[in-house]
Amino acid sequence: MSKVILTVDDSRTIRQMLKLALGDAGHTVIQAEDGVDGVEALQKADNVDVIITDINMPRMDGFGLIDQVRRDPRNRAIPILVLTTESDAAKKQRAREAGATGWIVKPFDAGKLIAAIRRVAP
Amino acid sequence: MDAMEAIKQTFFQECEELLLAMEEGLIAMDTGAADDETINAVFRAVHSIKGGGGAFGFEDLVEFAHVFETVLDRLRSGALKPSDRVVKVLLRAGDILADHVAAARSGNAYPKGADSDVIAELNALSETNESKDALPDTDEFGFRPTPIAIASAPPAAKTWRIHFVPHAALYAKANDPFLLLRELATLGTAQVTADLSRLPALDVLDPDQAYIGWDVTLEADVPRARIEDVFDFVVGDCDLEISEALPAPAPIAIAIEPEDAIPQAQPPRAEAPEKKEPAAANADTAVKQAIRVDLDKVDRLVNLVGELVITQAMLSQRVHECDIPRASLIGNGLAELEHLMRELQESVMAIRTQPVKSVFQRMPRLVRELAAQTNKDVRLVVEGEATEVDKTVIERLGEPLTHMIRNAIDHGLETPEDRVAAGKPAEGTVTLSAEHRGGRIVIEVSDDGKGIDRARVREKAVERGIISATAQLSDEETDNLIFMPGFSTASQVSNISGRGVGMDVVRRNIVDLGGRIVIGSTPKKGSRFSLTLPLTLAVLDGMIVMIGGQTYVLPLAHIVESLKPRSGDIHGFGSGRRLLNVRNSYVPLVDTGALLGVTQDADPASGVIILVESQGAGRFALAVDAIVGQRQVVIKSFETNYRHIEGIAAATILGDGRVALILDVDGLVSRCRGELGGAERSELLATGT
Amino acid sequence: MDDHKETADRRQFITFRSGEQEFGADIMVIREIRGWTETTALPHSPDYVRGVINLRGVVLPVVDLKSRLGRGATATDIKHVIVVIQAEGRTIGLLVDAVSDILTVTTAEIQATPELVRDEQAAFVEGIAVLGERMVTILSMNRLAASLVASEHAQAA
Numbered sequence: 001m002s003k004v005i006l007t008v009d010d011s012r013t014i015r016q017m018l019k020l021a022l023g024d025a026g027h028t029v030i031q032a033e034d035g036v037d038g039v040e041a042l043q044k045a046d047n048v049d050v051i052i053t054d055i056n057m058p059r060m061d062g063f064g065l066i067d068q069v070r071r072d073p074r075n076r077a078i079p080i081l082v083l084t085t086e087s088d089a090a091k092k093q094r095a096r097e098a099g100a101t102g103w104i105v106k107p108f109d110a111g112k113l114i115a116a117i118r119r120v121a122p
Numbered sequence: 123m124d125a126m127e128a129i130k131q132t133f134f135q136e137c138e139e140l141l142l143a144m145e146e147g148l149i150a151m152d153t154g155a156a157d158d159e160t161i162n163a164v165f166r167a168v169h170s171i172k173g174g175g176g177a178f179g180f181e182d183l184v185e186f187a188h189v190f191e192t193v194l195d196r197l198r199s200g201a202l203k204p205s206d207r208v209v210k211v212l213l214r215a216g217d218i219l220a221d222h223v224a225a226a227r228s229g230n231a232y233p234k235g236a237d238s239d240v241i242a243e244l245n246a247l248s249e250t251n252e253s254k255d256a257l258p259d260t261d262e263f264g265f266r267p268t269p270i271a272i273a274s275a276p277p278a279a280k281t282w283r284i285h286f287v288p289h290a291a292l293y294a295k296a297n298d299p300f301l302l303l304r305e306l307a308t309l310g311t312a313q314v315t316a317d318l319s320r321l322p323a324l325d326v327l328d329p330d331q332a333y334i335g336w337d338v339t340l341e342a343d344v345p346r347a348r349i350e351d352v353f354d355f356v357v358g359d360c361d362l363e364i365s366e367a368l369p370a371p372a373p374i375a376i377a378i379e380p381e382d383a384i385p386q387a388q389p390p391r392a393e394a395p396e397k398k399e400p401a402a403a404n405a406d407t408a409v410k411q412a413i414r415v416d417l418d419k420v421d422r423l424v425n426l427v428g429e430l431v432i433t434q435a436m437l438s439q440r441v442h443e444c445d446i447p448r449a450s451l452i453g454n455g456l457a458e459l460e461h462l463m464r465e466l467q468e469s470v471m472a473i474r475t476q477p478v479k480s481v482f483q484r485m486p487r488l489v490r491e492l493a494a495q496t497n498k499d500v501r502l503v504v505e506g507e508a509t510e511v512d513k514t515v516i517e518r519l520g521e522p523l524t525h526m527i528r529n530a531i532d533h534g535l536e537t538p539e540d541r542v543a544a545g546k547p548a549e550g551t552v553t554l555s556a557e558h559r560g561g562r563i564v565i566e567v568s569d570d571g572k573g574i575d576r577a578r579v580r581e582k583a584v585e586r587g588i589i590s591a592t593a594q595l596s597d598e599e600t601d602n603l604i605f606m607p608g609f610s611t612a613s614q615v616s617n618i619s620g621r622g623v624g625m626d627v628v629r630r631n632i633v634d635l636g637g638r639i640v641i642g643s644t645p646k647k648g649s650r651f652s653l654t655l656p657l658t659l660a661v662l663d664g665m666i667v668m669i670g671g672q673t674y675v676l677p678l679a680h681i682v683e684s685l686k687p688r689s690g691d692i693h694g695f696g697s698g699r700r701l702l703n704v705r706n707s708y709v710p711l712v713d714t715g716a717l718l719g720v721t722q723d724a725d726p727a728s729g730v731i732i733l734v735e736s737q738g739a740g741r742f743a744l745a746v747d748a749i750v751g752q753r754q755v756v757i758k759s760f761e762t763n764y765r766h767i768e769g770i771a772a773a774t775i776l777g778d779g780r781v782a783l784i785l786d787v788d789g790l791v792s793r794c795r796g797e798l799g800g801a802e803r804s805e806l807l808a809t810g811t
Numbered sequence: 812m813d814d815h816k817e818t819a820d821r822r823q824f825i826t827f828r829s830g831e832q833e834f835g836a837d838i839m840v841i842r843e844i845r846g847w848t849e850t851t852a853l854p855h856s857p858d859y860v861r862g863v864i865n866l867r868g869v870v871l872p873v874v875d876l877k878s879r880l881g882r883g884a885t886a887t888d889i890k891h892v893i894v895v896i897q898a899e900g901r902t903i904g905l906l907v908d909a910v911s912d913i914l915t916v917t918t919a920e921i922q923a924t925p926e927l928v929r930d931e932q933a934a935f936v937e938g939i940a941v942l943g944e945r946m947v948t949i950l951s952m953n954r955l956a957a958s959l960v961a962s963e964h965a966q967a968a
Binding site for chain 3: 425428429432672673718719720758759760762763764765767768769770773775779780781782783
Binding site: 057 | 136169359
């Protein structure tokens, strides 16, 4: 089922890869370059089903974004997947503590991506 | 183009930007101008390059980036301090990373071991022996591998019992038990029952609390790891028990410990909100909206506007020829049109301008390499990087700049020992600056080295027949002898300075662009190259003149003044040459028509004289029939379809639709001097100014 | 030839007249035909280079074909024609008296250049096509265009 997915990453390359993989799977993609952009995009959009965000970004990083998003009770139901090249438990724990729903480890492939989305969004 | 190919190109474009940002940050760290945000920016740049590189499988690149990133991570967490020594290593690491990217981009393998030294130093800084192979394993869903005893399982499916009780936190993170259970169900045959034992009475029910759990009996031929994997995201926010139902008596319940600290609502991320403020205040991150445009589109736009300008001029001309007064409606309309066209042209030209920073950015690395090669200590100071210039000029700046800097470091700066002996600091300084001056861009490269050895230069010039032994030259003229063809000092050509390209070629290229380059120096104190270039190579401010009945354009940049000569001011000199007395200084008089081969023996006194300044040859008086006016013209090449003619720079299309040739002052002057003998030439040189 | 098949050895030429002679050039190199306009003279150029004109914003050099082939200069008037050709990466204009028609010949019909043709012409001639009473000299535009650049060094400054 097609979802509206907000992708937040400061790397153009990653944004394009996400768009390609998600687009091919029939999802609609909204892009943002950092946490600030991401929060804005979320506010402007009518509906966002899933947020995929990077951690390391300028202006506001992934944790900041999750924080901002979760503050608004209306957004608590939006799953947030964190993109990380770091797969050690400590970083994942931190993501979880921050309120992330789950994570996707880079380098990712389309299959991983889609499976992760299916796990958090109906 | 294949989609992934397109993204790969994007990746390399992005790498270029990231490498620049990284270098900027590292340089700031080197000069002590860095703050936490700078360090973060450098980390992010390397991190992003690593991330993208991993996606395309550039293993060498990723391995190196990882080691680099580890050190940067320590730096940003404060575990490592950015001392001089550390920063020097990082700068080198940055250069190596750039090399890795270049290798990945070109498809060539990165030379084995070329980075081992730097890697060793980086590892020393991370105080770990994180070798290149120590990349953490990433497997599907990032599951941390737990040892699983895989007993030779019977082909029959296993029966798993899963007891799952989510905590409130699980819901707070937008996880949905339904989805998890659904995923479980896909593994095999599942039977799910809700465990409502914790559910309180309705009047004490807290909607934000979690009370419901589930028991699942799953028949599936999967290893335990696969089931644990389903709950990977929520382990820690739930009670989870997975057990295998064995035919034997009691199922062994294996509890997976929920990890530490069940988090409360939002742990304050103190960093993020704070960083917002200083980031906004920082000029660099001020959000100036920018879009990316294909250069082709911009070029097409510029050409179209150029055509518009010509057409508008033609229109004006035709209307004028019809004797329609300017004060009429048509006249006013046209004047308005002309005004708008000028604005349009300026705006469009401005699209193509870029700060010279993009060219200057390459210099620090060049300086580092040259300093290392010559064993000299060099500091590069850069000023005016924000100065904007048309991209056509930017593209041509790199080469002359490189030569000037090479020259400064190779020949200008002394070795640290010599410097100290001369009472100077061991570290030499090279200053690179850019600014707008009088409608042109002036770029200067100066050094605080030993200056030009004038005696040696003179000697060499005489040796190579460039000047006669008796020629009298001012200091300035002597200094600029290095631009003479044939001067390139083969004897002292070092590996770096002399690549068979002498300063004369550099100067010729600059002159071809309508610019000039001169050098000045103070012995023992230093030297300075001054490079002037037009702001754009696409349009030109010109003076329209008539010569032999034809219209020509003279670039305003070379024009000193125009005057009406009196026959008494014209004097004969040598065989058939003439000089013009301009306020008691004698300037060679050039019959431009004759020089161009379009007229014969015109009387200069009957026309107008245009005094021009040529590159390194002083002033000349060009005789023309009349001056028509002054205009900005669009430069059109005629060499594309024809060939080079000495004395003609390019062409343009005037208001009447006809082609007018743009004269090349320096070319005309060379042609003129070419017709002089050697002795006369140097005498002229002496009297020419 | 009554062949109606499209054979590989058929070529199409645009023929034009210059000083009583008929010439042909491969249709593929011809871009357009224009009426004569006054040119802007180029200094220090061979006599056969009449100058340059403005072709919709492009500066186009115009070569007097008659002069180039050593037969004297064309006395131009508005009836003359400029054939715009593109060869060797250059776009140049050829001044001719008039354009005739399009000719289709097989390579078999193109004969080799006879010995008594002057040298200046021979360099650019690919061959002669004889069709009944007509004799069309087939010119190589590539060589003609290339010769424009080469002549720089032959020029006395």
